[in-house]
Amino acid sequence: MPLISLTDIHKSYGQNEVLKGITLDIEPGEVIALIGKSGSGKSTLLRCINGLETYQQGSIRVAGTSVLESAGQLRLLRQKVGMIFQQFNLFPHLSVGRNVMLAPMVVKKTGKAEAEALAKEMLTRVGLGQKFDAYPGQLSGGQQQRVAIARALAMQPLALLCDEITSALDPELVNEVLAVVRDLAAQGMTLVMVTHEMRFAREVCHRLVFMHQGRIHESGPPEQVFTAPQTPELRQFIGQRDAA
């Protein structure tokens, strides 16, 4: 049974239809990248999966829970699906440790000692165990993004959504974040990412989904997508990437 199941999703901003019938099943443990030009709807689709965007038609189910049912259902669903943002969105007024501890304590009512142990474990997992008492502003962009990953992991989600998580980073900081994502993939975490890191997507993902003008234009294993693109749009997209 798929972990995340999207059926015929339509979304418009006023007259502008940005998603025109997306159907996509994602299996547990699968690592998927949504690729395509900016404006093709990939970030919007990702944000629909955990209810940050609403949609007008279709259905999204995550581990049996429907996204748009009620506010309570949505909160339950969000505990199963973590999200990492382009701009990190760490809480600047809280220490790194507190950033990670907050949601387990508030949402899951985990005790303070237990949450602290959990936060230390998650920060160690992203290589930042020693930064527990630092504040986000004292960290590099790459470190902040790793804290954001630890914060999402502390809720023990079934899947992680990654929205262009290396796009705001200086080039030399990209790899430390990708290394963490690679580890997660190797450990069997379900990952859905929007990314412009084509080489990384090719190495790590099980499946690439190419979006074009609000539709899934083509999808398949990375090798097939890169070496034998079926449509001129994908061919052009990959060609541009190679040239760049």
Next chain:
Amino acid sequence: MGFTTWDILRGLLLATRWTLALSAGAFVGGVLAGLIVLVLRVQPHRRLAWVARIYIEIFQSTPLLMQLFLAFFTPALFGIDVPAWAAAWVALSLWTGAFLAEIWRGSVEAVPAGQWEAGGSLGMSYLEQLRHIILPQALRIAAAPSLGFMVQVIKGTALTSIIGFVELEKAGTAITNATFHPFTVYGLVALIYFCLCYPVALCRGWLERRLNAAHLAH
């Protein structure tokens, strides 16, 4: 019988206690009213937000003096006798609340939308996000302008003299009538208001620099 400057000053300082008490009371009441209106204003239900908005517009768009009159004379229509201090306190609190709610709404909206999204994505409810993520950051932004508004509250208490509350301004008028030294008396009244307000303004500046510096380090 002559009045010495010291006699005048003593009379004014005694009345200053009431200016201080009313200012503090109005600020506390205003903070409570402001918090309630703020939550109504920023929560997602449109109708409740409109109620808050109408409240804010009414109190910001009418003179404080009218509000004081209405607070004092309206209960009398229903046969309820309200003491001047109570009417003054209620009117000033509601007025302060309307301004603080707007200052704070601006502060809440100054917190980037990504902070709400991060909290929501972790499964936190609206009120949990507000309490643990948004308000702590908004408070830092709001602290200096809120304290700055305190100066307006202190000066606003002068208007309550008109409904018969004996604070600094009213005492000044009474003493002038007895001494026929309006320049001395009102000069001292102005000086006392200045001594009350200027330290608050200094605090505001200090707070602004301190919180800004802390913000840069983040």
